[in-house]
Amino acid sequence: VRTKQSIETAARDARYKFFAQVARRRRCRTIFLGHHADDLVETFLINLFRGAGTGGLSAMRGVSVRKIDKVKLRVVRPLLGISREQIDDYVRKHRLKFREDASNKNLAPLRNRIRHRIIPEIEKQLGRNVRGTIWRAATIAAEEENFFEALLPDKLSKLTALAVKPLRAMPIAVQRRMLHEWLRARDVPDLSFDLVERVRALLDLSNRAAKTNLPQDRHVRRRAGQIFVE
Amino acid sequence: VRTKQSIETAARDARYKFFAQVARRRRCRTIFLGHHADDLVETFLINLFRGAGTGGLSAMRGVSVRKIDKVKLRVVRPLLGISREQIDDYVRKHRLKFREDASNKNLAPLRNRIRHRIIPEIEKQLGRNVRGTIWRAATIAAEEENFFEALLPDKLSKLTALAVKPLRAMPIAVQRRMLHEWLRARDVPDLSFDLVERVRALLDLSNRAAKTNLPQDRHVRRRAGQIFVE
Numbered sequence: 001v002r003t004k005q006s007i008e009t010a011a012r013d014a015r016y017k018f019f020a021q022v023a024r025r026r027r028c029r030t031i032f033l034g035h036h037a038d039d040l041v042e043t044f045l046i047n048l049f050r051g052a053g054t055g056g057l058s059a060m061r062g063v064s065v066r067k068i069d070k071v072k073l074r075v076v077r078p079l080l081g082i083s084r085e086q087i088d089d090y091v092r093k094h095r096l097k098f099r100e101d102a103s104n105k106n107l108a109p110l111r112n113r114i115r116h117r118i119i120p121e122i123e124k125q126l127g128r129n130v131r132g133t134i135w136r137a138a139t140i141a142a143e144e145e146n147f148f149e150a151l152l153p154d155k156l157s158k159l160t161a162l163a164v165k166p167l168r169a170m171p172i173a174v175q176r177r178m179l180h181e182w183l184r185a186r187d188v189p190d191l192s193f194d195l196v197e198r199v200r201a202l203l204d205l206s207n208r209a210a211k212t213n214l215p216q217d218r219h220v221r222r223r224a225g226q227i228f229v230e
Numbered sequence: 231v232r233t234k235q236s237i238e239t240a241a242r243d244a245r246y247k248f249f250a251q252v253a254r255r256r257r258c259r260t261i262f263l264g265h266h267a268d269d270l271v272e273t274f275l276i277n278l279f280r281g282a283g284t285g286g287l288s289a290m291r292g293v294s295v296r297k298i299d300k301v302k303l304r305v306v307r308p309l310l311g312i313s314r315e316q317i318d319d320y321v322r323k324h325r326l327k328f329r330e331d332a333s334n335k336n337l338a339p340l341r342n343r344i345r346h347r348i349i350p351e352i353e354k355q356l357g358r359n360v361r362g363t364i365w366r367a368a369t370i371a372a373e374e375e376n377f378f379e380a381l382l383p384d385k386l387s388k389l390t391a392l393a394v395k396p397l398r399a400m401p402i403a404v405q406r407r408m409l410h411e412w413l414r415a416r417d418v419p420d421l422s423f424d425l426v427e428r429v430r431a432l433l434d435l436s437n438r439a440a441k442t443n444l445p446q447d448r449h450v451r452r453r454a455g456q457i458f459v460e
Contacts, residue, residue, distance in 0.1 A: 049356055051363035057371075113355040121351040125343040126279055133281035136423065140403070141287075144374065147401040171377040173370075193366065 020068035030074040035060050038084040041131050042114045044138040048184060058138070058145035067157070080139075083131075148177050157185030161226040170205045175200055186229045187202060188214050202227055239420060252440035260304040265290050268314040271361050273343045276370040279422060287368070288375035296388070310369075313361075378407050387415030391456040398433045405430055416459045418444050432457055 019031050035043075043059050064075050079087065091098055122130050151174055162182060167175060179196050188195075198212040202222045210222040214229065222226050235239040250259050257398065265273075273289045276307055294305050321328055352360050392412060399403055409426050418425075428442040432452045443457070451458050 006331045048367055049360045049363060051366060057367060110356075117355045118352055122279060122348055125347050126340075132281045133279060136281060137287060139277055140406075143401075144378075144403045147403045148374075150401070165355060171373075171380070173374045176370075 008019055016068050016073070020071040020073055023073055029072065030076055030192045033075060033077050034079055035077045036079045036082050036087055038115075038134055040080050040138050041119075042111050044134055044141075045114050045118065046110060056108070058141035060138070061142040062144060064146075064149075065222060124144050148173060152178060152181055156181055163205050163221065164225050164227060166207070172200075173184050175203070183214075183220075183229070188218070188229065190215050199227070237360075238388065246298050246303070250303055252300040253303055254301055259302065260306055263307045265306060265307045266288060266309045266312050266314050266317055266360070267365055268404060270310050270368050271349075271364045272341050274364055274371070275344050275348065282390055288371035290368070291372040292373060293378075294379075327392060379401060382408060382411055386411055389460050394433050394435070394452065394455050402430075405433070413444075413450075413459070418448070420445050429457070 023029060023031060040060050044057060047057055047059050052085055060077060060080060061075075062080055063078055066073050068076055090096075119130065156178060159182065162178070167178065170178070177198055179199050180191055183191055183196070183199065195214070199220050202210065202212060203218060211219050213219045219230055223230050253259060253261060270290050272288060277287055277289050282423055289306075290307060290310060292307055292310055295302050296305055320326075320392050349360065386408060392408070397408065398455065400408070406426055410421055413426070425444070430451050431437055431441065432442060432450060442449065442451050443449045449460055451460050
């Protein structure tokens with residue numbers, strides 16, 4: 001049985017595969033997405049409440065790089081600093097034609113509750129606007145994510161095994177991102193925070209368990225000071 | 231006119247000064263505080279909604295070091311992983327005597343709204359418990375804060391001037407923490423995110439303004455490739 005979250009992950013992967021396909025066909029390496037400030041705030045809260053994985057509080061970044069099927073795609077979101085209201089005003093003022101993406105409707109239930117119930121309740125209780133402060137927290141998280149990403153070794157995704165000792169010597173925040181990135185490169189689906197933590201527990205040599213299960217009948221094993229996906 | 235937030239900051243500083251005083255008198259360097267998991271979650275949300283400064287989403291850490299009046303105080307919070315309910319159960323089961331800190335009541339209004347209105351509304355809308363996922367996000371933020379703190383130069387608090395060029399070459403996340411720490415060591419009060427950002431803007435040499443105001447008639451000036459507090 002696939003969880004709701006894993007279906008969403010699969011849908012996102014499919015969407016990015018499509019982007020990569022188009023990019024390859026059109027020989028371009030950068031894609032612009034239209035997420036705006038309200039999307040950023042709502043996604044931040046969704047991730048926070050649902051339990052974001054490593055780096056999950058920084059889900060949307062102004063510029064990020066994603067490797068899909070050997071295509072390195074630069075994803076740029078130039079509108080993250082602009083609110084939906086400002087965009088609507090601009091569209092109206094300049095009489096621009098636009099098309100509503102039908103898939104937006106699928107996002108509706110949870111995002112709508114965040115937008116129409118949760119944020120207004122927070123603002124009512126605090127007696128002030130909170131979108132601005134949440135936007136800032138999300139933006140800071142995104143910049144910190146850029147920083148952590150820059151720390152990851154280049155060839156990480158190509159390594160079939162990771163040496164335990166140097167990894168264990170790194171700060172926890174880096175261990176988590178390295179394992180996350182490495183597992184993703186090994187095509188492990190549904191990379192939850194808990195899964196990464198279970199793998200991270202293998203770095204502790206006093207932990208007698210030298211194996212932890214992954215989805216789809218695979219597992220990570222520690223042997224001779226290294227960890228592998230099998 | 232002091233803002234509400236600056237009064238709270240002053241109260242916190244006074245509390246820490248008292249801790250440092252007692253620590254000096256008793257010749258101890260470590261203090262244990264009783265914050266528990268629910269405190270962590272609620273403080274995380276308060277900081278998020280009110281606009282946390284740099285590192286603000288990690289307000290409570292299991293172990294942190296604070297320098298107060300030349301006393302280096304280790305602050306340990308061993309109960310951050312235990313819920314209030316678990317503590318109450320334990321106290322009841324073992325018939326322990328306890329004393330309620332009267333100052334807890336002052337925290338009540340905002341914290342109570344978070345506890346009794348906002349979190350229940352979020353849980354109602356999402357149909358699930360969210361304390362656990364927020365706790366995790368707060369814990370990850372705290373670990374990342376430890377990581378960033380370890381990057382700061384040891385002597386940072388002693389520098390009366392900071393060289394612009396090397397600072398500008400650092401990742402934004404590090405620039406922010408360095409400036410925050412440096413300004414704090416210069417006794418600048420009310421260190422908001424916006425204040426740090428204004429100082430950070432001085433690092434941009436194309437920015438013709440070479441000065442930005444601080445509270446209490448002080449300012450930060452850029453001159454000859456360095457910034458100073460005057």
